[in-house]
Amino acid sequence: MGKSELYQSGMALPYSPNSSVQRDARNPSYLSQVYTIISVALLFTAFFLAQYDRFILSYFQLPLTTELNISSSEYAILSGYATGISFAILSIPLASIADRSKARLWILTLSIAWWSLSVVFQGLAHNYWQIATARVSMGIGQSAVEALTVSLISDLMGPRRYVSTGEGVLYMGIYVGEAISGQISTVFRRTGTSWRWALKGVGIFGIGLAIVIRVVMWKEPRRRDAIARSLTDEGEGEGNGQGTSFRNTLNYVISMRSFWLYTLAAGVRTLSGVVFGYYMPGYLQQLYPETKNLTSVYGIIVGVVGSATSLSGGLVTSALWPKTKLTPLYLVSAGGVLSSVFVILMVFSRELVGDKESGVKVLYGTLAAAYVTAELWLGPVNGLLVILFPPKYKTFAFSIYSAIVVLIYSSGPEIVGLALDGVNPDSENYAQSLKIILAVIIPLGYILSSIGFALCIPLVKADIKRQRPEFKSSTASLNP
Structure with missing residues (x-):
């Protein structure tokens, strides 16, 4: 099999072009497969923990803001820029260090331990400034987790057509985190247990997870090639040209035709999702105060439907990969528009039906429909983006993307907080104002991001076709 054919098959490894390495990639051993499964499971747990810690508040x-005497605008800061700014500022240099030092696993381990300790301190806070400081510290620890886990999974999964499946599994952590948060909050309210123990408990669990990851994942995964290779072929070997490659990677990201619109669309889409995650549970509790199991059922729907949908998006993308590389963009473009309708129905469920029992049924049905249509996108979209980056510096390149996305979506809670200030x-x-805000911000973000991703389709095609001639044959089937 020639070099061009290897890349068409999706099996090529960038720095080990000999045939024996290629055969190992094509036919991994049983132990290698087990190691990959365990590693992906641990990375999923780390990513889930980051989402849980971020959304548990x-x-x-209500009990947190009452006990600590926190206003709506202060809660918005805790939910938005308290973690967003520190995340955005530090994610890029940490990812760059991880790439240049080849120490992604060590940096991930230390990051988990750091942010988990910060979560423990949130549970010990007695005023706004103490919990705000702990949230900033948590943002510092979580700043590189997404870029690191996405990068590691893209290397562990081997053939590039399966990267989307791996990323789909990873991003299930968002929905599992919300589901577990809902169950824990329900149990805590029933038993009268303080919210502080939820934070302390998960913080201690995170410190233990960091130790397990460092012990079990003993080796740094080999960096596997995907599509972008031209930057790492010219003037760069395994041990030289790091400074030049660093600059080349920056230049590559800046010169990509799709990158900026892709990032803007993802940021707006995530802004809607963050507003949904931070404010929808509290709003629904006020809308249906007499429904005792509301948050529990809400969490189950989010966890089960969201996880299944995220995984389905990855599987569909992998299945259709030989025919088209752009499945994620089609999924997110159509799904956002459809989901916006279900979100509006969910927000106004009680008014539409008239009585609380029927309203709750409509709420649960439209919530499930909203997640089925909206949540196919995240893993596949990020998986598609990461394979466009130079493999040796894709953690750094992806961190640029994720930092910009964080800065965009962190403004969501701030907007809501300002609107509800006082x-x-x-x-x-408060409930009536929040209803209007949710019915506007979430659907509008979904629709605008759908338009943005649709406009990205020809730009992504152009970015893939920019690659060197030997890759063009493997991207000839971009159209479905």
Whole structure:
């Protein structure tokens, strides 16, 4: 099999072009497969933990704001820029260090331990400034987790057509995190247990997870090629040209035709999702105060439907990879528009039906439909993007993308907080105002991002076709 054919098959490894290495990639041993499964499971757990830690406050919004005397605008800061700015500032240099030092696993391990300790301190906070400082510290620890886990999984999965499946598994962590948060908050309210123990407990668990990852994942995965290779072929070997390659990677990201619109669309889409995650549980509790199991059922729907949908998006992308590389863009473009309708129905479920029992049924049905249509995108979209980057520096390149996305979506809670500033969270006026805000921001973000991703389709085609001639034959089937 020639070099061009290897790349068409998706099996090529960038720095080990000999045939024996290629055969190992094509036919991995049983132990290698087991190691990959365990490693992906641990990375999933780390990513899930980051999402859980980030969103757990939304399920304890009322007791937390009451006990610590926190206003709506201060809660918005805790939910938005308290973690977003520190995340964005540090994610790029940490990812760059991880790539240049070949120490992604060590940096991930230390990051998990750091942010988990910060979560413990959140549970010990007695005023706004203490919990805000702990949230900033958590953002520092979580700053590189997405780029590191996405990069590691893309290398562990081997053939590039399966990268989307691996990323789909990874991003299930978002929905599992929300599901577990809902169950824990329900149990805590029933038993009268303080919200502080939820934070302390998960912080201690995270420190233990960091140790397990470092012990079990003993070797750094080999960096596997995908599509982008031209930058790493010219003037760069395994041990030289790091400074030049660093600059080349920056130049590559800047010169990509799709990167900026792709990033903007992802940021707007995630902004809607963050507003949904931080404010929807509290709003629904106020809308249906007499429904005791609301947050529990809400969490189950989000966890089960969201996880299944995320995984399905990855599997569909992998299945259709030989025919088209652009399945994620089609999924997110159509799904966002459809989901916006279900979100509006969910927000106004009680008014549409008239009685609480039927309203709750409509709520659960439209919530499930919203997740089925909206959540196919995240893993496959990020998986598609990461394979466009030079393999040796894809962690750094992806961190640029994720930092910009974080800065965009962190403004979502700030917008909501400013709109609700001075309004008593227990009042009817708060619930009515929040209803309008959710019915506008979430669907609008879904629709705008769908338009953005649709416009990205020809740009991504152009970016793939920019590659050297031997790769063009493997991208000839871009159209479905």
